[in-house]
Every structure is written in structure tokens, then in C-alpha cells.
């Protein structure tokens with residue numbers, strides 16, 4: 001197959017583009033997302049939540065390439081066999097690119113690794129998610145914005161999952177920009193919102209972004225996997241489906257009244273919470289950490 005722009009050998013099929021034209025296509029998409037949703041300004045101090053996977057490394061890479069001020073933030077949950085490998089990969093990447101790296105660890109903050117907490121009978125993803133959100137929040141203080149590597153597949157899957165489960169309260173977490181300014185939260189942005197998983201994979205590969213392929217041993221998202229497969233099937237037969245799901249959601253979201261969720265400081269740690277006790281402090285008490 002030939003590139004639709006210059007007739008050189010194509011490295012990507014939909015659309016058919018050569019290396020050079022695919023890279024400019026991808027970067028234009030990211031720039032357009034940043035501009036259309038006013039995600040970032042060149043004056044912003046940006047912290048990027050990084051797992052060490054292709055999405056977060058690509059986010060760091062592309063934002064640095066565009067001239068933004070980026071710092072990487074890794075949450076080390078303490079998962080044997082998984083985190084040490086991805087952490088090493090991220091450290092090497094940050095060293096090479098001269099990107100500052102912050103590491104927040106469960107062991108240091110909560111005195112136990114996630115593996116150790118598992119002996120207390122809670123679902124690993126609940127524990128991990130709650131403490132991860134807490135640390136992302138506390139470590140992003142002093143930055144203007146927190147960027148994450150969510151891609152169009154992640155976002156379209158989340159829209160459909162929430163729809164199928166009637167989870168409307170999670171709507172606030174979806175979309176390229178989730179603003180909670182003025183509530184003690186740093187705004188969150190997703191510059192890769194309109195780039196598909198495949199596009200991110202190819203972009204990372206072409207830019208020699210090395211990714212360690214190790215999967216979290218606790219991964220058990222059967223529900224999401226079903227939605228992912230269905231979406232991939234529709235994307236194959238009807239190209240553009242993922243983007244349309246996302247665009248439809250954003251149109252609907254615009255018509256909804258802004259949710260006036262009021263937060264109060266957590267009595268134990270001072271972080272914003274709905275009830276006066278934040279989820280992380282409640283979980284710490286339940287696990288007697």
C-alpha cells in the first residue's frame with residue numbers, strides 16, 4: 001500500500017500514510033485536541049501521570065516535542081514482577097529525554113505495598129484505584145495541570161461501560177478535559193483523547209519509544225474486555241466508530257448542567273472529600289494501615 005499523500009510505502013492503513021506523513025498526521029491530531037479543548041498553555045507546569053506504558057510515554061514524548069514543560073509522575077504500588085520492570089523502563093526513558101521524574105510509592109505513603117495489602121481481603125483494583133487517585137492528587141499540587149495518556153479506545157470504552165451500567169456520576173471523569181478548578185483539584189487533561197490505541201502504538205514504535213510489555217497480574221477487567229472487543233469489531237466494519245462515540249458523548253455532556261459537587265476538607269488529611277472523610281482515609285481505616 002502507498003501513502004495517500006506522497007506515494008511512498010505506507011506504514012499505516014486507515015488512513016494510508018508513510019512514516020513521515022503518519023507522524024505529522026498524529027501530531028496534528030494531538031495539537032488540534034489541545035487547541036479545541038484548551039487543554040494546555042506553554043506557561044503551564046504539567047505533570048504527566050505515567051504507568052510506563054506506551055500511552056503515558058507517548059504523552060510525555062509528544063508534549064516535550066511540542067515544547068511544553070513536563071514532569072513525569074509514577075505511582076509505585078509495589079506489585080512484584082510488574083512494577084519494577086515498568087519503573088526501570090520509565091527511569092531510562094526520563095534519563096534519556098531529560099524529563100524530571102517524581103515517584104510516589106504505596107510503601108512510603110501507606111507503609112505497605114499493594115501486594116502486602118492484598119492479605120487483607122479487599123479487591124486489588126479498588127485498593128489500587130483509591131490510593132492511586134489520592135496520590136495523583138497530592139503529588140500534582142504545585143502543578144497547573146495533570147495530563148494522562150488515555151487514548152480514544154480507553155475513552156470510548158469508558159463511555160459505553162458507563163452507559164451500559166447507568167453510571168452517570170462517572171461522566172465527569174470523561175472527556176479531554178475534566179475541570180474541577182476551585183475545588184482543590186488540579187485540572188486533568190487527556191491530549192491523546194482522539195488518537196486510537198493502534199495510532200499510539202504505531203507512533204511509539206516509529207519514534208523508538210521502548211515499552212516493556214508486562215501486564216499487571218491483578219488485571220481482571222472482563223467487562224471492559226467485552227466492550228473493547230465489540231468496539232473493535234464495529235471500528236473494523238464502520239471506521240470512525242470510536243471517535244463518533246466520543247464526539248456523541250461530548251455533545252451530550254455539553255447540554256448537561258455543570259454538576260455542583262461541593263467538597264469539604266477531609267478531617268484526617270485535609271484533602272477534598274464529599275463527606276468530610278476522603279475515600280483514601282476511609283480505606284486506610286478499613287485496612288488498619
Ligand SMILES: [Zn+2]
Nearest residue numbers: 003006018021
Ligand atoms: Zn507520505
Ligand SMILES: [Zn+2]
Nearest residue numbers: 266269278281
Ligand atoms: Zn483523607
